[in-house]
Amino acid sequence: MSASVEGSATHATTFRTTRRNLEPVLLGTVGVLSLLAVWQLIARVSSIPRYFFPSPADVVRAGIELVQKGILPVYIADSLGRYLAGVSLGVSIGLILGLGIGMSPRLSRLLQPILNFFYAIVEVAWIPIFVIWWGYGLKTIVLALTYVVIFPVLFNTATAVRSTPRILINAVSSLGATRMQVLRQVILPGALPGIITGIRIGAGFAFRGLIFAEMVAAKTGVGYLILTSAANHATDRTIVGMIIIGLLWLMIDQLYLRPFEAATIERWGLVHDATE
């Protein structure tokens, strides 16, 4: 401990680093607050009618009202239920197809062109015909979401499986591994980062798809809330719904998808091995 000089130096650096860490937070808060202030000011000062441009205070009031009446919790639960069902179905199908196509060149030659063709017909374009086939409701929405998720998962999985080094597969096979063991011990762990990337892309498209599908084909849910509220000139409720949509996506992305990505990749030792 060579006393004061070094001590003050470390003190200075920590001080500087905390300042540096604080600055983004401060500036970010300033950014958010000034947006809110300008919004409130315009809504107050101008003579724009409230239904056309509600103030932040109106939105907060509408939000509290929606929660008290119990509408918002039910709608959020409905939306999330549909989302979860569609995404899990899509991930399962996409994963199986992707593994198959990735491992078998013959299957890939057979299916790749038609899969590309269907991928180009975005899910938004399927919703009208789903409505004709199954009417408005759960089935249409869940299947539309499934459709969105399948392709990114499938393509990313297939690419990741294909890029598994041949030498690893040969090594494990020559040690006497069965095909199933090769799949579980080599191909799946190796393809995992690609698979997760696919799931993240698919989940992103699916969330947008959910909001759209609920606007067109549902009688509950956050997407339904924003469209009907706007039609009834309850614009404050529309904005509550939009904020909920933003928060839900941030939550899904930051709390589930990203940590999931980090956790699986680290746990399977893919990142650590690379650095060691």
Added chain:
Amino acid sequence: MRRNSTRAYIANLVASPGAIPFALLITAWILIPLFINVPPYALPKIEDVFGQVVLGIQDGSLPRDILDSLERLLLGFCIGNAFAIPLGIAIALNRRISCLLIPVLTFLQSIGGIAWVPLAVLWLGIGPGAVLFVIANQIFFSSVYNTVNGVRTIPLALHRAILCHGARGVQILSELVLPGALIQILVGLRTSMAYGWRALVAAEMIAGTNGIGFRMIEAVQWYQTDTVLIGMIVIGVIWVLMDWLVFSKLEQITVVRWGLLREVA
């Protein structure tokens, strides 16, 4: 002899097996109405759909819808990127601007273009204005981050080098930032087009008065499934053409030519 030609035929099919699923699909489409009693609104006959396409081309309604949609997409693309690219560069080059704007932008981006449709309709009325607002909004947010990333990944050494050589202001932009970030910006343009295309069709369905999306949702109300199917095929074909002709070509004439990305042989 006959056996030989059959063999050649089969060999041909095996050589391009990708055609088989398409053939199966079309056969199923032709055969299903013959054996099972499907109402035409659930699955229109293939010849009816083609008849409808010919009719649409003859009276000019199909090309008009396509052009309306494409024009809107192009306009939204230009407006969105005209804001996104300069802002992205500013955010990447200045830490203060970045700290100030990133939280707000992240939140607005996570709302997503489609959720703006109800507000757009309220503010601008049902019609082209609302649809354009949604597309431009969507494309703006998809493009900003790619621009930021593109500029941020330019090696610091290059930045220092160009400063040492006395570059100032606009020179830094034109000699370092733009070419350096170009690959990522182009990736961003492409992704933003993918999101914008979805947003366009979605917005036209809810808030449109013309265009492909509008035509499809209008057809749903009258159970004109043939029109819906044509819309789907048109959407697929346009997307493939756009991605393939416009963006692959664009990449070739800029990035590859400037030697930033070696053409993969």
